[in-house]
Amino acid sequence: MKPEEIAALLGETFGAKILESKLDSLNPWSMVEPGSMLEVSRFLRSDARLLMDHLETLAGVDYKDRIEVVYVLYSMTHRHRFTLKVKLPREGPKVHTVESCWAVANWHEREAYDLLGVVFEGHSDLRRILLPDDWEGHPLRKDYKTPATYRDMPV
């Protein structure tokens, strides 16, 4: 399916839960209402027309006034791709985990939590993954200040 068709199908199925779509981008995407992320993911994963079985990447982006989580999806069966996004507030960003749809989301979500502070509700093991457990702050936030020391060692 072409991105336009996927976006149309999503719009048809979920109506107002799809907030906006941008299809003329190099990476066409649809913005999903955060509360419906799991529902939309399940649909994309299991609907026979879509079968998005491969979560290619999950990226958090800090846009200074909001945080976006980007899910790049691909279907190994139909060989088509689509991108979902959710828009979250910078203070206390929260979205439901999609671990139940794609097992790899477990680690990707841990990374987004570690580096951007996005909390994935219902995640089985939400710990830091790249940084030490007692690290403070989330480095990929645009206003992050690198601490001078970590455990009395200069950074």
Place this chain on the structure above:
Amino acid sequence: MQVEYDGEVMTLNMGPQHPSTHGVLRLELKTDGEVVSDAIPHIGYLHRCFEKHAENVDYAGVVPYTDRMDYCAAMNQELGYVLAVEKLMGIQVNNRVRCIRIIMAELNRIASHLIAAGTYGNDIGSFTPFLWCFVDREDILDIFEETCGARLLYNYNWVGGLMFDVKPDFESKVMKFVDKFEPHVVALNKLLSDNYIFIKRTANVGIMSPETAISYGVTGPNLRGSGVKFDVRKDEPYLGYEEYDFDVQIGLGEHGPVGSCWDRYMVRIREVLESCRIIRQAVAKMTPGDVQESIPKRLKPPAGEVYMRTECPRGELGYYIVSDGSVKPYRVKVKSPCFTVMSAFREISRGAMIADIIAILGSVDVVLGEIDR
């Protein structure tokens, strides 16, 4: 596999300093005697904040950082990044650049698979293949050194072109290498791949089903080892790979179930021969031209975002780049193939023996520099 545990569970740390973890990886093993009931990978020991650095340098300045992610296949790493930026800016490169990029990427794939095969033999307890592989890899590094001056971290692929044109005798040297190398693969098969002890150690171990592999986002030789015929070079071609005649090699399960360590290993060995085929065709396709003609004067992509993936030796490497229209990337996110396969490690190693953990870890061929970034 169902394992009964009656004894006391002991926690054993394998790594971070361990010769067989191929870098600084710590595996927290829960063991009952020799049986591992759980293997929890702990990563991050080599985290160098690539994504944060990338936001603070200009687009051209990111290329040397990409080299340092997967230092065994630096050509492929930088290739993915420059292709992503070129896609964002709409730059088309000429035929000569495409051919040289393909030759370099495939040579680097061979070099990387030789490390994988050689060190894998070493892990299992066979030392000679390690030396054989490194002799051939040395010839590839000599070609790289002659072209761009570096043996490991090249900074050779630039956005819109290449750092230097190749030397006049480049084609003949590459062909000489390929001619010499192909018979060596046959010898390597005799020595290692078809070795009875090696097969006993690797077949039937660390089975990864196709469903597990896809759910965990496993890509590249590890996915193909599980019998899934998927290769980005075939299924989403870039650089004109669609014009090349080569086959996607998958695990066939000659020695036990499909998706075992032996299958993953063997896919790599078959792939280097496919790479040789591609190199021969690329050399024949090379035409004269200026390798720097498309390099933009100012590297300032329009605002927007792009996701570009390429087939690296270790799987598909994706770059998600967000541009805000300035000279620096707003966000660079790397989808690392080693990261995703490491997340599946716990699943495929459950119930294995401690010695098999080494066999499984070697067969998925991870580079920690790319996992931790």
